[in-house]
Amino acid sequence: MNRFALLTGALIAACMTPALAANPAALLHQGAAGAVVLAYALLCSTVWWRHRRTAVPSALPADGADLLLAHASQTGYASQLAAQTAQSLMQAGMRVAQCSFDQLSPTLLAQYRQALFIVSTTGEGDAPDAAASFVRQHLGASAALPAVRYGVLALGDSSYTQFCAFGHTLDGWLRHAGAQALFDLIEVDNGDAGALRHWQHQLGVLAGATEMADWTEPDYQCWTLSERTLLNPGSQGGPAYLLGLTSPDQHVRWQPGDIAEVGARNADEAVQAWMLAQGRPADEQLADGRLLSVALADRLLPHGKAECAALLLQPADALLAALPAIPHREYSIASLPEEGQLHLLVRQMQYPDGRLGLGSGWLTRHAQLGGEVAVRIRENRGFHPPPLHAPLILIGNGTGLAGLLAHLKLRVQAGQGDNWLLFGERQIAHDFYHAAQLRQWQQQGMLRLDCAFSRDEPGRYVQDALRAAAQDLLGWLERGAAIYVCGSAAGMAPAVHGVLHEVLGESALDALIEQGRYRRDVY
Template sequence: MSDESRAASARRAGVAVLLLLAALVLVAAVLPLSPAAHRAAAGSLVVACYLAFCLWTAWSRRAALAPVRGAIAADALLVAYASQTGFAEQIARRSAQALQAAGLPVHLADLAEMGGSALQGFRQALFVVSTTGEGDAPDSVAGFARRTLAGDLPLTGLSYGVLALGDSSYQRYCAFGQSLANWLHRQGAEPLFDPILVDDGDEGALRHWQHYLNVLGASAEMEDWAAPSYQPWTLAERRLLNDGSPGDPAYHLALTADAPAGGWEAGDIAEIGPRNAPGEVASLLAALGLDGATRVDGGQSLGDALAARVLPHDEAGRAALRGMPAPALLEALPRIPHREYSIASLPADGRLELLVRQMRYPDGRLGLGSGWLTRHVSQGGQVDVRLRRNSGFHPPAPERPLILIGNGTGMAGLRAHLKARAAAGAPRNWLLFGERTPQHDFFHHDEIQAWREQGVLERLDLAFSRAAGWPRYVQDCLPAAAGELRAWVDAGAAIYVCGSLQGMAAGVAAELERILGRDRLDELAGQGRYRRDVY
């Protein structure tokens, strides 16, 4: 069935439902019933209408996202799944719905029903795939794996991401997902980010996948599929790092745990639970004529509960909420999803340190996460935090040389690694970093220069996009250093990249391929010597 036919079927079904319900209302109105019976009938019809509407909405949404074989929008983003038990399909559908809800054209497909050449019709693709048994593809895609992954198919111009579902109790953990990612790269496709491995439905890994859906255009206000279990931390310090910069303000933040918290390693992630500014909450309560002190949700105040919900910012959105009792109001407003930040410190520092740049919505409002951390929470105030392991970006062995490449607030992840290397007495570290200006945007300048003088940093290359006489972007530092880069890699060096997904990550990958070759770069990735934490 084509997209048009499916949409027409949904419309016809909706019209039929509405006509049927209208007929029922008319019949009930003319029946010789008592007033009490009429009220009961009316109530039953309201419930029936609501249930019918929900069923029709769910059916039509599912129909709109069903795998299709008809015409595909030229700029559609492919979301393809390979499922053994249905879990991969479920995650793929939720991903497609999140992207589609943001207005993006999406084509959802069962990988088993796609010929390999169909991949050539897309510029971006996300794959949600399971591994079954000891490293096998799901039964339904065994034919696709046999026909397509064993051969070659030019895919230059395709950017992709892979969510690999598996179980680490098996020896070949997530093998099919990793094989698919490797094959895509060998065909000339470029990874948007490193494959995300999900161990037995790990909720943290799925939230990380949601983070990348946000980066690709899904709403940043999409509710977490599985909410983190936060712990309270106290904001101990907030310091502006780039006063006078042509870019948006960037802040160094330090948090201390209110109770014993688990440790972390360089490369790990802090999941933050943002809250609305108190003024935003007060404004909504006043507009709705509600008392913020009203107790809801097991005893907390309505004001506190709303602080953690996504609030409307226009009159139409507020008008839709008027007249709702407090419980219904909270039910109607989704919880603010978590935000992810690379940790810039080590447990030995005694503080969880972050590097956060203020972000803004198109209408000028501060972003929920960055606005909360850089402006709205007061120093000494509470911040909800969950620490998440990011084992794919943990440090290499101390004896292995390390090349660190990044830009902007990616310095957070690079800084944690340099701290770990200094603490371990690890020699041979090389930092390549890019920002806007050397005067205002060389984050943690004094610390980095001290590491240079102490021998922790053997080499330092810098790029500044708004200053004459410097390489413009961090990837522009690589061609002149090609010979030394190859020598470091030949000596066993690992390459870690942290920073912007858009622009920087792809630019660095392209230069590394020119210098090292695609096969060598794939070999380094397979050995865990080429790793990326990009956002």
């Protein structure tokens, strides 16, 4: 255990008689000696808790790290982002080894199961100087990295013809070495804040941490929650809801593939329960006169014993300053602007202790119909529509259907019927979201629809439906089809990728990626 936590526990225990244990507030009246001891204990606790959140990450030996983080920087920006990335991952409990590209080699990389790369492109597609040796010695040679799963953040300037070229070259080298992408390469144009928030989202998925703090505060707008419908009553899975959000700006626009960033809030009852557990009065105020309970609505409330103990008896303003803001949540947009609403498909998630997830709980239960929800639309160029004249194969599972629906709506609206959807869920009776709309398009000849319901046909998933249609898949690709995948990164997306590799072969699959005809939005 951390020595600060041990010291805190020992000092608090020394002050706590049985009578005082039943009334912690009484400690404040037990004389100067007790007050000094308690103050010192609280100081140690606070220092320890903050140290846990802000410790500067350091390199670890290969056998002690969960992943390798490598950066190639020309101006120092990639190095700065690498430090922020490492700190975020370490705060989420991961062990991170770091290196610059002048220290990187395939031998070193092969020692890790996971790797992240943050790389700049200079001039017209050149690698940074720090990566020159790696490019010269390794990038033109073959390597074997079949056990490595990786992600690339490519920094560049779209005013140059070879935008993010070194990042794309590195991504191609890793794929040819047999490494598996955790998510599609993320391009950052001149420090675009939206792309960096998407990188942070992927870090949270990688670390299994939905409470990873935002590096920059999103500029939210107030939307109205105008619709909330349970889509799967009786399902064996978690409740899934269709949500409709309306903007006061009638001119707001987005494209299929774009993302809604939502600012979640704590339920009022959750804040009150937390304050009660901390021994704080419900009407406690901040120095500026605001109620503490109102100010805590958008803050992460710790529930671990050590974190709560570190905040015990802190003054209201100090408490608020110690708690980070709730980070944004990302959801695929299922509608077109012409529909007048922004539609989301959201499944309720739960923490191990039964509490609803912050984002899903806020949207599906706690936010009031007709009330305000903080929303920002983020452009997601990597999942924007292919040319309308090209056939489109859409593959997804669960609420990942949201990221595919807007593509279908755009193409049907344009009269393009060369569309094929492969969709997977549990039971057709409960989990076939938007079934009426999809079947109507099918009957109109606008959609080929293949489904896999794993509880109705045990063990059959969407990747099995794709494998069974392998010959048709080859035919669609010969006609220039693009493949878009949306849904679970943990099971569905890698399984679909495996089937594509099995059916098409490595070279053909790499060609699809390089041509932008195979794209994924997975979480």
